[in-house]
Amino acid sequence: MESSSEVLGPFTEIVRLSWTILADNIPTDLRWDRLLITLFLALALYVLSRGRGAKDADGRGHQSDGLLEFLLPRDIYAHISARVDVWLWVLERCLRPFWAVTLFATVGPATEQFMIAAMEGLFGATPVLQSNFGWMLLYSLVLLLCYDFVFFWIHYAMHKVPALWAIHKVHHSAEVLTPLTRYREHVIAGPIWAAGSAFSFG
Structure with missing residues (x-):
């Protein structure tokens, strides 16, 4: 038994x-x-x-x-726009592992290698620095600034470039607002944002 x-x-x-x-x-x-x-x-x-x-x-x-x-309110949560929010969120969460892993495994390392080669080309080879709190803090601040800079330009381009606006306008097309409306994105928008993240982290 x-x-x-x-x-x-x-x-x-x-x-x-x-x-x-x-x-x-x-x-x-x-x-x-x-x-x-x-x-x-x-x-x-x-x-x-x-x-x-x-x-x-x-x-x-x-x-x-x-x-x-x-x-x-039933007329808000049963509204077609709220149902679209849910389905777009579910679809994006199902697809995210595929494109996120691919982009972070390719774009991030490629950017990192490019930056290392560019820095060595500009400044020559330098000794490896020992990790300490000051360097980690500086690296984190630079990373945050790069991340914010890249996201600003991606978002700006999404509002100014017609092809990108066609993708991004889904985010602005909600007729009612629910907590999931924040995640209302075209399925192609996720890889664009992830590519920006991978690029800035690289």
Whole structure:
């Protein structure tokens, strides 16, 4: 007779693996502490406004029948735009491992090798520096500035270059706003942002 731990073992592993995959894909701003604070603020707003002021999908204010309707208005969350948000988010999360690994394994190292060769060409070979807090801090600040600089120019180009705007306008096309609207992106936008990340990290 098998023990209960042997019987539950494979199921437990499947649940653990599923949770690991799902947990890695939960947006970082949808953590329980932030959701709890948001719920507290929404409750305070509901009490102060007596349920008035929550707008429907047409932008008209209406009186909510209860807290649940105030927090999760059906005409917002059942709206086609909100459903598109969910499907785009799911599709992007499914495709992300394929393009992210590919880009970080190719663009990042290629950029790093190019930068090393360029620096050696400009300054000649230098001795390897010993890692310490000062160098790590300087490296982190330079990396952050490069990352921000690259993202600014990618976003700027997405608004100015017609071909890139055709991809980016999906992000601005939502008719209603939900927490997942922030992640509303064309499936090609993810690889563009990831290429920028890999380039700046390289």
